[in-house]
Amino acid sequence: MNNLINNQLSFSIGQTFNDPFDATLLFPSIFATHITxxxxxxxxxxxxxxxxxxxxxxxxxxxKHELKQQLSSPKGQNIILDKYRQPIQELMCNSxxxxxxTSSRNPLLWAHYGDNHRGFCxxxxxxxxxxxxxxxxxxxxxxxxxxxxxxxxxxxxxxKEQVDRLLVQKxxxxxxxxxxxxxxxxxxxxxxxxxxTQSFNPEAIDMxxxxxxxxxxxxxxxxxxxxxxxxxxxxxxxxxxxxxLFPDTGRYSPS
Numbered sequence: 001m002n003n004l005i006n007n008q009l010s011f012s013i014g015q016t017f018n019d020p021f022d023a024t025l026l027f028p029s030i031f032a033t034h035i036t037x038x039x040x041x042x043x044x045x046x047x048x049x050x051x052x053x054x055x056x057x058x059x060x061x062x063x064k065h066e067l068k069q070q071l072s073s074p075k076g077q078n079i080i081l082d083k084y085r086q087p088i089q090e091l092m093c094n095s096x097x098x099x100x101x102t103s104s105r106n107p108l109l110w111a112h113y114g115d116n117h118r119g120f121c122x123x124x125x126x127x128x129x130x131x132x133x134x135x136x137x138x139x140x141x142x143x144x145x146x147x148x149x150x151x152x153x154x155x156x157x158x159x160k161e162q163v164d165r166l167l168v169q170k171x172x173x174x175x176x177x178x179x180x181x182x183x184x185x186x187x188x189x190x191x192x193x194x195x196x197t198q199s200f201n202p203e204a205i206d207m208x209x210x211x212x213x214x215x216x217x218x219x220x221x222x223x224x225x226x227x228x229x230x231x232x233x234x235x236x237x238x239x240x241x242x243x244x245l246f247p248d249t250g251r252y253s254p255s
Contacts, residue, residue: 032151094188101232123207132201141179
């Protein structure tokens with residue numbers, strides 16, 4: 001409520017999220033797939049393979065096969081990843097993320113994040129919101145059960161950009177959330193700083209939706225604090241013919 005009144009948005013590191021795999025070192029990973037290992041060798045060892053093929057009078061594919069075995073061994077993996085492991089881990093563990101949703105009608109979201117339908121939902125004017133925040137990345141969450149491919153990450157330009165891609169990736173179990181994420185430019189520098197609060201343009205707030213079980217007292221209280229801010233207030237109602245929620249067609253005003 002204070003964030004809403006003060007035009008602020010909260011960001012947190014993955015360690016604080018309710019999904020233990022999300023934006024943490026528990027994120028499932030593999031070293032490489034057959035395809036990414038092949039691509040890595042073609043990119044970085046083609047000259048070596050050709051040279052050895054000529055000097056050793058051996059077929060290139062034979063040398064390539066040996067390289068695959070060497071690089072996929074624990075020692076070979078460490079040689080490749082040692083340079084990148086620390087920056088990947090630091091970005092995964094220290095990035096500040098704010099989690100939004102493209103849906104305001106999902107009963108599960110209200111139950112899990114809206115104080116069991118007693119809270120409220122804020123709708124933002126997206127362009128005004130992101131333009132007024134110091135973000136390095138934002139995007140829709142991709143829901144997949146494919147583990148992180150470490151070799152694919154280090155093979156592409158820009159480790160930070162590749163980690164950002166992972167920070168908007170979650171298991172398909174969470175697909176119902178229809179999540180959208182904002183990632184701050186700054187990262188955590190002190191271990192105790194698990195949260196960061198950022199101010200944004202007041203015009204970014206478009207609407208406040210009160211939950212199905214929100215008390216009259218809380219609704220009147222919040223309305224009185226924000227009245228005159230050009231914010232539209234609505235109440236959520238239950239569909240009598242199904243299990244859906246929908247916002248009132250009119251404006252909320254204390255009786």
